[in-house]
Amino acid sequence: MTFKVDFKVRDYECDLQGIVNNSVYFNYLEHARHEFLSAQGVDFAKLAKDKINLVVIRSEMDYKHSLLPGDEFYVAVEPQRVSRLKFAFKQMVVRKCDDKVMLNALVIGTSVNEKGRPFLPAQIDQLFKPAP
C-alpha cells in the first residue's frame, strides 16, 4: 500500500506564470518523504541534531502538468532499495479532482555521519529491506 500525503496549493507557491514554481515540487516531495519517515518512527530533524544527515544524491523529475492556485493533490511515496548504502523514493504528484498525474519523480538518497561518510542507521536500513 502506498503512503500518501495530502496538500493544497498555496498562492505564494505560484510564480509569475501563475502556476506552482518548479522548485516548490521539491518542497512537496521532501515533506512527503519526511512524513513517510515520521510514520515509520524516523524523525528527520532529530537525526540532523544527532549529526546523521539523510541527503539526496540524485533526483529525476518528469513534469507532466502544472498545479494551479487552490489545486488539491496528494504526493505518493514508495521506498525502494538501490544498493547497500543507497535508497530511493518513487514519488508521484496526483491532482485529486481527476486523479491526473502531474509529476513523476525518482529521488535517490543516502545517509551520512558527521564526517560526511556513508552511515545508514538500522532504523533507516530496515525501511528499504528488499522483499524476500
Place this chain on the structure above:
Amino acid sequence: MTFKVDFKVRDYECDLQGIVNNSVYFNYLEHARHEFLSAQGVDFAKLAKDKINLVVIRSEMDYKHSLLPGDEFYVAVEPQRVSRLKFAFKQMVVRKCDDKVMLNALVIGTSVNEKGRPFLPAQIDQLFKPAP
C-alpha cells in the same frame, strides 16, 4: 564559451541540516537560465505576460556536495537542442574557492502558448540551433 552567473549562499536558503536545501538549487538553476535568456534578449517575465510560457518538462540533478552558509559559487549554463520543440540546459554549480563541482544538472524544457500547445518563438528557437 559557457555562460556563468555568480551567487553567494544566503543563510535563509539553508535548512535545519545547516546546508542549502535541495529545492533551493532549483532556484539557483532557474535564475541562471533566466539570466542566460536575458543576456540573449529573451525576457522570461515579458513572455509570460504575452502568454508564452517556457516550461520545464524534465530535470535530472546529481548532488555531489553541499553548499554551506556564505559559500560563493557560480552556475554555468550550456544550451543544447533536444528536438524540434524541446531544448535543454546542461548546468553546473561550482564552488569558487576550490572549483569543486557541487551539482550537475540537465534541465529539459519546451515552450507552450496560452492553450498549453507547444509553441517555440523564433527568438527561443535560434538559441538552440544545432551546430551545422
Place this chain on the structure above:
Amino acid sequence: MTFKVDFKVRDYECDLQGIVNNSVYFNYLEHARHEFLSAQGVDFAKLAKDKINLVVIRSEMDYKHSLLPGDEFYVAVEPQRVSRLKFAFKQMVVRKCDDKVMLNALVIGTSVNEKGRPFLPAQIDQLFKPAP
C-alpha cells in the same frame, strides 16, 4: 467567530537555527488570509488575473515563540476596517498542543487596479463593513 486555518510545520520551512524562518510566517499569514477570502467567495488568483491586486501596505509582527519541526498550529484571521480604502487583518499563530500564541500580527492592505490606483471591489468592501 474567528476564521482559522490549520497548518503543520514542514521541515523545509526551518532554517539553520532549526526553527521556522521568520519569513515563513508571512507565508502562513498570507495563506490564511487567502483562505479567509476564498471562504467569503473572493478568489485572490482570479482577481490578480483581472488586474485587481490586493496589496499589503503595512505589517506589524510580534514574534513570541518559535515554531519547531512538526509543530501543529492554526492561524486566526480577523478582518478590520481601517478607512474607506484600507482594511486590516488581525492575525495570530497559535500552537495547538498548548494553545500558546506564537505570533501576533496586524496586516494592513488595500486594493489597486491595473494603474496602481486604489480600487476596492464591492466583494472586498463588504467583508470589512464597520459594525452598525
Place this chain on the structure above:
Amino acid sequence: MTFKVDFKVRDYECDLQGIVNNSVYFNYLEHARHEFLSAQGVDFAKLAKDKINLVVIRSEMDYKHSLLPGDEFYVAVEPQRVSRLKFAFKQMVVRKCDDKVMLNALVIGTSVNEKGRPFLPAQIDQLFKPAP
C-alpha cells in the same frame, strides 16, 4: 555611513501578481542584516552552531512600491540600540534606477542562549553601543 547590500530581483521571487512576494522582502532584509553582521566579524551561522540564536522579536514593515522582475536595488542597514538586551535595525529597500524607497522596515531583535534566555555576546553588544 550606512551599510548597503546590492540585490537583483530573481524571477522565482515573484508571485502570481507578477511582483516580488511580500514574504521575500523579509529574506532580503535578513540577508542584508547577516551581511552587516558578517562585515563586523559576527558569523550568524557559527553563532547558531554555538547555540546562541539571534532572534527577531518584532518587525514593522511599510510597503511603498512593488519590486518587479529584474529590478536592481539595495538594502540599507542601520543598527540602533533599543535597550540593554534589545537591538534594532532600521532598514530600507531602495530601487537603484531612480533611488525610490520601496520599503521601510524596523526590525527589533535580541539574542538568546540554548535555554532561550536573553544572552547578548560582547561582539553583538558592541555593535549597538549608544553614541556617547
